[in-house]
Amino acid sequence: GHELLSEERSKSNIAVDKLSLFMFGKQQIDRKQRILKILQNEKVFDKSQNYFAGRIDRFETALARAKRLRQLQVKHNWTQEDKFTANELISEPGPYGLHESMFLITLRDQGTPEQHEKFLKPAQDYEYIGCYAQTELGHGSNVRGLETTATWNAEDKTFIIHSPSLTASKWWIGSLGRTANHAVVMAQLIINGKPYGPHPFVVQIRDMKTHKPLQNVHIGDIGPKFGYNTMDNGFLLFNKFKVPHISMLARFSSVDPTTSKYLRPASPSLIYGTLTWVRSTIVLQAGGVLARGVTIATRYCAVRRQFQDRDSKDQTGENQVLNYTTVQIRLFTLLATTYALHFTGRGMMQLYEANQKKMSQDAGKASSTQRGAGPEETHSGSDLLADLHATSCGLKSLASSTAVDGLEVCRRACGGHGYSNFSGIGPWYADYLPTATWEGDNYMLTQQVARYLLKSARSVLKGNEPTNDTTYILSNFLKKSDMGAAFDILGKDEDLVAAFAWRSAFLTFEALKHRDEQKKAWNDLLVDFYRLSRAHSQYMVVKNFYEALNAPNVSDDLDTETRSLMHKLFRLYALHTLESEASEFYTSSAVTVRQIMLARTNAVMKLLEEIRPHAIKLVDAWDFPDWQMDSSLGRYDGKVYEDMFHRASELNPLNAITVDPYPNSPTLFKEDDSRQFKSKL
Amino acid sequence: GHELLSEERSKSNIAVDKLSLFMFGKQQIDRKQRILKILQNEKVFDKSQNYFAGRIDRFETALARAKRLRQLQVKHNWTQEDKFTANELISEPGPYGLHESMFLITLRDQGTPEQHEKFLKPAQDYEYIGCYAQTELGHGSNVRGLETTATWNAEDKTFIIHSPSLTASKWWIGSLGRTANHAVVMAQLIINGKPYGPHPFVVQIRDMKTHKPLQNVHIGDIGPKFGYNTMDNGFLLFNKFKVPHISMLARFSSVDPTTSKYLRPASPSLIYGTLTWVRSTIVLQAGGVLARGVTIATRYCAVRRQFQDRDSKDQTGENQVLNYTTVQIRLFTLLATTYALHFTGRGMMQLYEANQKKMSQDAGKASSTQRGAGPEETHSGSDLLADLHATSCGLKSLASSTAVDGLEVCRRACGGHGYSNFSGIGPWYADYLPTATWEGDNYMLTQQVARYLLKSARSVLKGNEPTNDTTYILSNFLKKSDMGAAFDILGKDEDLVAAFAWRSAFLTFEALKHRDEQKKAWNDLLVDFYRLSRAHSQYMVVKNFYEALNAPNVSDDLDTETRSLMHKLFRLYALHTLESEASEFYTSSAVTVRQIMLARTNAVMKLLEEIRPHAIKLVDAWDFPDWQMDSSLGRYDGKVYEDMFHRASELNPLNAITVDPYPNSPTLFKEDDSRQFKSKL
Ligand SMILES: Cc1cc2nc3c(=O)[nH]c(=O)nc-3n(C[C@H](O)[C@H](O)[C@H](O)COP(=O)(O)OP(=O)(O)OC[C@H]3O[C@@H](n4cnc5c(N)ncnc54)[C@H](O)[C@@H]3O)c2cc1C
Ligand SMILES: Cc1cc2nc3c(=O)[nH]c(=O)nc-3n(C[C@H](O)[C@H](O)[C@H](O)COP(=O)(O)OP(=O)(O)OC[C@H]3O[C@@H](n4cnc5c(N)ncnc54)[C@H](O)[C@@H]3O)c2cc1C
Structure with a gap:
């Protein structure tokens, strides 16, 4: 069987190296090779027992790896990107995971210079090893509902951190269960009996020598999970535990130690910026996450042969299962999706960076934001960020759901062998799965998107000029909705993009009618909002993919054949998505029933056939080393x-x-x- | 939070006991209680370390449990149903799993009386412990492609079992890895150099005392899997291993030991009967499999509170997340699905039993069947079984995919805590997952259904009178297709059923046009066939659910309120399915765009609201003991x-x-x- 892959490669003219270069850039490709060599030479990173070991052995190995990785970072003077690449290659969550992300970031972003000296420095030196303790047993999404309290004690100028009930126990906290000696704890600040909402406190939780929990601190690992078992997610309860005044991270709000007054030295928009950045990163990674599964399944289905094709002339040997159209419709549409998500992730990051620039120019202007208690306004952040915020919410939800569900499709496409852990898909899927839940549950996030679209639609209805793409497509729809649409989705790529924009705008105004005219309850509209967010996010993916392929640099970077193939992937993604969501496209009159029929029976089937000879090279271009996939x-x-x-x-x-x-x-x-x-x- | 569940129960009038009785019957409910008591008193069945233990410890515990269960069976003189119930309550695959199913069944169904004496008896006494070794590393679905050979050696009247290549290694064989001392081995029979296709052989593989593999037999466990890790799925290679003449199971075909002639003493239709039975069992169980996830998620979402409902008057405390419509649209549609699948499973089993009766009356009449090599005819079986076969293929595919995907929806609906193994959903999902692949991959099975529908459509087109429901709906469609349909799907339940029938018939004739008129290649139609099979199977589910609720006994067994609630579940399942597949319903003109809009925005949302107060009692009626769910x-x-x-x-x-x-x-x-x-x- 294995010679089939080299045959496949010889049948396609695509220049894989050039395509990889186009996608990732030389720097990143070289970095990967450089780091890979280092890791492969270290015994501790040997993966051969990963799929066999039980939880405790896996955790022990993960700890050994985390330590060694830190040593290597120091030794080779690795940048953040280098370290990040190493983690991608190792591909398992490790016990320093939350220390190296949310703990350091929060100290950096929310600490004062004095606190940087006191907390951030030892944390950067791995004397303090930390975690980010926000979620509780009883509260996750609703941060304002947290029960842990931090009561200001003016007498001795301390905060008393306390868990008033079982459900107040911190829960799910990565790196806490066994590893961390410090935690950023989100707790309800109380001054003179008055609550001021959740605030971050830096708290030492374990003894620096014995590593046992301090007195009045109860900690443990929360137990086995569907995946992520190399990580010690933990629980944490405080019994009236005192911490000094400096423990409250004071960049955005603080308590005056002499007057006990609550102070707000700066606008918290940067905090929302962090959340947006985290979500944007999820969008950026989703394509690659899915591409691992697609690479594995596509290669295997090219090697796997099963049955003879009765209609075919060649009756020697069995058919590669990759030739069956029910395998192609699953894998090639996902292959197209990996590219679509990749370019969308790029676009998302550019948007983020553009916004950061704008923000720092406008800094100070933005007024402090009031956050509402209800779902309609969670994490709303400042107005400045509204568009970026909605985009990141919608795309995070769509991209991570697509990647998660797609990985399972890939696993199943491999038949029985897909169920073996040696396939490499199952364990990878299991570790990635929580991405659909954390950083905003994928259902809940869609309310943010809908809220933003409704707001934009109201502004357009008032006659305001479009200020960005969203308001542009909404007002364009308004102008043309009387005469209707006629998009040549089968002939013109730009019409495909326009059809997605049309449907999104149509659903936005429908939702607005329900909310503003029919005065429907917010809760009664959640299902519509979910669909709306999905529709709008699919539009953004289609648009980003289209724009990436029509950027000026493309004709230099890719030869004609590769470019034309990329356009086929674009059309496959767009048309397949369109036919899967057909009813919304009809209802909005963006397309006709006949167009959908033709898309399904002709266009999509033809694209599968045209992509088939290049499938292996298209996954090769994703450039995953065998060592990384461990499959x-x-x-x-x-x-x-x-x-x-x-x-x-x-x-x-x-x-x-x-x-x-x-x-x-x-x-x-x-x-x-x-x-x-x-x-x- | 926990008092919320009793409040929920007090708010609904549904008589849970009566509903359970209606679903399962008194005998089964009593049996469950009786067996549960026995198991709970045995220390070895204590589940408290299940989620923590690594593979080896779990396997060891599973072996201990399998042994004890066998002892209890002897001690209490348990029937098959009793044992089956015990396994359901324990809910983990065990090392005797394949011995107790396929090994014993194959010996029974395919052995001669002499072979029953020699093999079946010691197997029933657990002296022989066996497995069913069909799949190989290189071949699963395509049984005719198996590479293992059994060459008749006339000289010493033996068969030489041999694995000519690495890919000939038996693979995935349950109970083989560490446990079995015998195997039923499917091997290509060769007599005088001529191949006769795959046949079953009973082969001793391990020493009865030392339990080490016999000489020239290479065995091992295939390693960790996504789930099913309490089972030792194994591999098996033979190096010219001799077995006596009696080893070939000879009820349906045999080799004359003196003349070396190949003989076919009986028709193999019973073998296909076994396959159909196995698939029917999967259909029967799918509702309950899914109901476990739905029970867990529904109860949790009634206890879980998150955020205040801004539009609501009551601003004390947070909202139960079960009140959010995006939670309801996920969980209540699945709740309706569990009932739909339950009654469909019942219907499927009745069909199977009716057919068995007919078969035994017609026994002898049926001619031996030729099986083709291509996918169009795998497992076709005798004509007698054709309708049952297609039904079981279509429903197995739909029901197991629905249960698998639905379980993950339930897990995700639980937010972060769904990811903990303590949720009980993840591990259950992981063990059930292979059901989508084994006993016919869920994609491949749809070809069987399409083949049958095409055949039926050809017969109807020829003007033959309808002989069963399938040909009835096809000819009904033909008669009325010119004048078109007008179904009152929102008003009349029977019209809902008719709309599903209409769409299925429409797609059948479309597919027929493609195949017979446009002469499209089989492979180019696989995607259409998949959709067709899905459509037809959904029709069967809707029809079975409808008929179960309109059976004469229902009005005696259920009070009016419960009955009306069951009709709501029926409508929710049917309408939600209809709107999810809306484009096929439009295209076939079974419904109008306006009807779909109304179904989505009014009817479904209203049903969610009406079902809400009864949700907890509706999952209670599934009657899962806490001990079973371990959640x-x-x-x-x-x-x-x-x-x-x-x-x-x-x-x-x-x-x-x-x-x-x-x-x-x-x-x-x-x-x-x-x-x-x-x-x-
Ligand atoms: C592997 C893992 C690691 C984690 N690591 C950390 C960590 O290091 N630090 C940390 O602080 N936290 C961590 N978390 C917690 C994580 O952030 C939360 O689990 C996540 O935010 C989801 O919140 P929840 O569990 O409260 O979900 P819930 O809000 O309880 O959601 C339950 C259900 O209710 C629905 N729902 C809830 N509210 C609404 C609403 N208003 N409208 C409609 N539907 C609603 C949701 O869609 C969902 O279906 C981790 C979680 C996991 C799984
Ligand atoms: C947990 C587990 C336990 C098992 N236990 C046993 C056991 O005890 N004994 C035993 O003998 N076997 C056992 N099996 C094997 C099981 O029966 C096979 O894995 C199953 O039949 C699927 O076959 P396959 O792996 O060859 O899939 P493949 O046929 O290789 O499928 C691969 C892909 O190709 C597609 N495909 C293949 N052929 C076609 C076609 N003609 N047209 C369109 N698409 C096609 C499939 O849809 C799939 O996507 C077990 C498997 C598992 C996972």
Whole structure:
């Protein structure tokens, strides 16, 4: 079977290297090679027991790796990008994960210079190892509902951190369970009996020497999860635990230690900026996350043969399952999606950076924002950020749901072998899965998008001039809605984009009618809002993909054949999405029933056929090293079966056990040499 | 929060007991209670470490449980149903799994009386412990492509079983990896150099005393999987391994030991009967599989509160998340689906039993069937079985995909806590997942359904009278297609059923046009076939649900209020399915765009509201004991947080470990008392 992959590669003219270069740039490609070499030479990063080890062994290995990685960072003077690339190659969550992200970021963004000296420095030196403790057993999405209190005690100028109930226990906190000695704790600030809402406090939680929890602090790991088991997500309860005045991160709000007055030295818009940045990163990564599954499944389905094709002339040997159209409709549409998401992620990041620039120019102008208690206004942030905020919410929701669901489609496309962990898809899926829930649950985020679209539509209805793309497509729709639309979706790429814009605008004004004219309750509209957000986000993906392919640099960077193939991927993504959501496109009159029929039975099927010869090279361009994917099915050389067999027979500890199988014998294991397989650390 | 569940229960008049009785019957409900009591009293079945233990410990525990279960079966003289119920309550695959199913069934169905004596008897006594070894590393779906050979050796009247290549290795074989000492091996029979296709052989593979593999037999466990890790799926290679003449299961075909002639003593239709039975069982179970997830998520979402509802008058406390319509649209549509699948499973089993009766009356008449090599005819079986076969293929595919995907929807509806294994959904999902792949991959099975529908349509076009429901709806469509349809889907339940029938018939004739008139290649139609099969199967579900609710006994068994609620569930399932597949319903002119709009914005939303007060009782009626679900979130008493906390802090071995977190210290674990948590067996 494995020779099939090189045959596939010889059948396509696509210049893989050039395409990779176009997607990632030389710097990133070189960086990956450089770091990969270092990691592969370190025994502790050997992955061969990853799929076999139980939770405790995996956690132990992950800790050893986290330590070594930090040492390597110091040794090689790695930048943030270098470290990030190393983590991508290792591909497992590690016990320093939250220390290195939210803990450091929060200290940096929300601390004063004095607090940087006191907390950030030792944290950067890994003397303080921290976590970000916001979520509680009883409250996640609703941050304002947190129960942990931080009561200002003017007498001795301390805060008393307290968990008044079981549900106040911090929960899900990454790196907390076993690893961290400090935590940023979000707690309700109370001054003189008056609540001021959640604020961040830096709290030491474990002894610096013994690493045991301090007195009046109760900590533990929350137990096994669907994935993410190399991480020690933890719980944390405080029993009237005192911390000094300096513990409250004071850049945006503080308590005057002498007057006990609540102060707001700066606008908190930067905090919302952080949230937006985190979501934008999720969008940026979603294409690559999905591409791993698509790479594995596409390569395997090119090696896997099953049945002869009865209608075909060639009756020697069996058909590669990649030739079956029910396999293609699953994998090639996802292949197109990986590219669509990649370019959307790029676009999202550019938007973010443009906005950061604007923000720093406008700094100071923005007034402080009031956050409402209801879902209609969570995380609303400042007006300045509104467009970016909505875009990041909508795309985070769409992109991560698409990646999650797509990975499972890839796994299933591999038939039985997809269920083996050696496929590499299942474990990867399981670790990625929470992305659909954290940083804003993917259903809830859609309310933010709808809220923004409604607001934009109201402004357009008032006759205000368009100020950005959203208001532009809304007013364009308003102008033309009487005469109707007639988009040549099968002939012109730009008409495809326009049809997506049309549907999004149509649904926006429908929703507005329900809310503003029919006065429907917010809750009764959530399902419509979900659809609206999805529609608008799909429009943004289609638009970003289209624009990336029509940028001026493209004709220099890609040869004609590759460019034309990229346009086919664009059309496949757009037309397949359109036919999957057909009813919204009809209802809005963006397309006719006949166009959908033609899209489905002709255009999409033809695109599958045209993409088929290039499928392997198109996944190759994603440039995943075998070491990163750790997959028998996705090997670059196609040696699928040899690798499965090797892992099962040589690396599998269960095979060092001989059982007594008879029901009436009390012996279970007659022989057990399985411990010999444990990784040497 | 937990008192919310009893409040919920007090708000609905539904008689849960009566509804359970209606669904399961008294016998099954009593059986469950009786067996549950026995299991709960046995220490070995204690589940408290299930979510924590690694693969080897879990396998060891599973083996201990399998043994004890067999002892209990003997002690209490359990019937098959009793044993089956015990397995459902334990809810984990066990090492005797394939012995007790496919091994015994194959010996029984395909063995001669002499072979029953020689193989079946010791197997029933658990001296022989077996497995069913069909799939190979290189071949699963395409059974005719198997590479393992069984060459008849006339000289010493033996068969030589051989694996000619690596890909010939048996793979995925349940109970083989460590447990079985015998296997039914499917191998290509070769007599005098001529191949006769795959046949079953009973082969001893391990020594009865030492339990080590016999010489020239290479066996092992295939390694960790996405789920199913309490089972030892194995691989198996033979090096010219001799077995005696009696090893070939000879009820349907055999080799004459003196003449070396190939004989076919009986028609193999019974074998196809077994496959149909297995698929029917999957359909029967799918509702309950999904209902576990729905029960857990619905209860949790009634306990979970998050945010205040801004539009609501009551501003005390937070809203139960079950009140949000985006939660309802996910959970209540699935709740309706569980009932729809339950009654469809019932219907499927009745069809199977009716057919078995007919078969035994017609026995002998049926001619032996030729199976084609291509996908168009795999597992076609005898004509007699054609309708049953297609129904079981279509419904197996739809029902198991629906259950799998629905479970993940339930898990995600629980927000962050859904990701904890204590939710009980993730591990259950992971174990059930392969059902979408085995017993016919859910994509491939749809070709069988399409083939049958095309055949039926051709017969109807020829003017043949309808002989069953399928040909009836096809000819009804033909008669009326000129004048068109006008179904009152929002007003009349029977019109809803008719609309589903209409769409299925429309798609059938469309597909027929493509195949017979436009002569499209089979492969180019696979995507259409997939849609067709899905459409037809959804029709069957809607029809079965409708008929179950309109059966004569219903008005005796259920009070008016419960009955009306069941009709609402019916409408919710049907209308929600209809709007999710809206474009096929338009295109076939079964409904108008306006009807879909009304279904979506009015009818479905109204049904959610009407079902809301009864949601908890409707999941209660599924009658899952807490012990079975093993879920913190799904507890009957709603003590969600207490249970999460208990498991994390009291049962979690990782918390017996103290780490050294500093990057430059080589120590990883300073203290490790985690082994104390290992289950005592
Ligand atoms: C692996 C993992 C790691 C994590 N790491 C951290 C960490 O390091 N630090 C930290 O602080 N937290 C962490 N979290 C917590 C995470 O941020 C929350 O779980 C997440 O925000 C979801 O919140 P929730 O669990 O409260 O969901 P809930 O809000 O309880 O959601 C439950 C259901 O209710 C619905 N719902 C809730 N409110 C509404 C509404 N207003 N309208 C409509 N529907 C609604 C949701 O859609 C969902 O279906 C982690 C979680 C996971 C799974
Ligand atoms: C947990 C588990 C337990 C199992 N236990 C046993 C056991 O005890 N004994 C045993 O013998 N087997 C067992 N199996 C094997 C199982 O029966 C096969 O894995 C299953 O039949 C799927 O076959 P496959 O893996 O060859 O899939 P493939 O046929 O390789 O499928 C790969 C892909 O190709 C597609 N495809 C293949 N052929 C066609 C076609 N003609 N047209 C269109 N698309 C096509 C499929 O849709 C799929 O997407 C087990 C499997 C699992 C996962």
